Amino acid sequence: MAELSLQHIDKIYDNNVQAVFDFNMDVKDGELIVLVGPSGCGKSTTLRMVAGLEDISRGSLLLDGVDITRMPAKDRDMAMVFQNYALYGHMTVYENMAFSMTLRKENPNVIHKKVLAAAEILGLTSQLNKKPAQLSGGQRQRVAMGRSIVRNPKVFLFDEPLSNLDAKLRGATRREILLLHKRLQATMLYVTHDQTEALTLADRIVCMSMGHVQQIGTPLELYDTPANLFVAGFIGLPPMNFFDVLFEDGMLKGKGFTVQLTEEEKHRLSSYNMKEITLGIRPEDICEGNDIAVKVFSNENLGMNTLVHGHMGNGLRVTAKLRGWAEYRPGDEVRVSFGRKHFFDKVTTNAIRGEE
């Protein structure tokens, strides 16, 4: 049982630089929360504040209802897995995993049982006598996770644990973390700048930018109904296409193109008549059709999909993710249609939901 509550948390450094602004979130027991955002957005700082490695300037942090804002890191019953593994090179895997409990002078037999159980979970049983230098990156990261598991902490904290791994290993280790979470049913906070990790791992995602929380929601909510332009642009690969358009006569008029709207879309935009808004279209929501002409300048085949980069009228850049293998050449013209559309207020950059 571990419920974490972050209430109005700010982080202000000594030089008056504020890294985190009014962070509010309640983490339920057994939930896997992913903090995602670009470098410098404050996600690692937030994690380090939760771990107790950074002081909380304002606000409070509660663990199971107990205020741990000023509690030292060692007393918080949390385990952190770092990007660089932080393993002791002169110790074996077994010794690395047992180290924290050895320091706390726990019974060696109990330590032994816990280490073997963790090694079994992580598939490290045959590696226990090896030193970290003899292991692959993925195995080292598993050792780092094992070191956390043996402590049986209330909360697991992961600070970009997969960033040092190559793409293939990253995928495999990501799946292992997911299985681990399902098996342990532990509360986990996971920091990453990789949206694929965020979308595949999270029960809920916290998207951050410039120290502010932009949106908290399930992966589907962030992908399907982004709260603002930042989230819309950050979540999704390739990123969403944005166009400045004028809503007029039930149509969206852009530079050199016009988009017809459905009745539901017109209703959502009813308060924006004759106003400029930002239209967002995900590359995967663009399909070959008859509406808009795109002049191709680049074609990337990904196997089952093809990324087509081109210009619409007046030089607006657009990226489309088309199904199947296509071989467009620079200069080819392809006609496309827009599927699901996202609308954003041009001033506030917030999504237009139509409730206004």
Added chain:
Amino acid sequence: MTDDRIVKRDRMRYTKNTLSSTLALLGIVFDVLYFVSIYQSDVGTYYYNILIGASVLYNLIFMLMAFLSSEGVKNYKPGYSWLLMALGLGQIVRIFILPLSAFRAEYVIKKVSYPVMEAGQFTWVVVCLCISAACCFASAVINLIKSRQLAEHIASLGDKA
């Protein structure tokens, strides 16, 4: 066998035999103490003979072998126990060579005879050598017992598998 004893034996698969290793290193420490103590009784040219050369050489060999053994027993290698026993025996034998002869000898300078080694110093070097030998023996015996237990445990795991 109780569960705790089984776990204790199973732990040996992943932990080092630090007790044996430390005892072997302690054997070296007391050998060094003996080594630096014996020449404090340098009277005239008593020690200037081939025996002292051999003693220095043996000390180097002892330290090297004992260190190698400490690493070997750390990994429960039973063969190093026999080497440690031989080294321990060597330390006992040494008592009767250089220290004892120095203790019994007298050196004459300007028609006055002086004891080469006083009783107090003799006692100290004997104690050093005895402790060094005891450490070697203890290290060897503990390693023999533990390595045998580990071998039996691994064999029992193999049987279960």
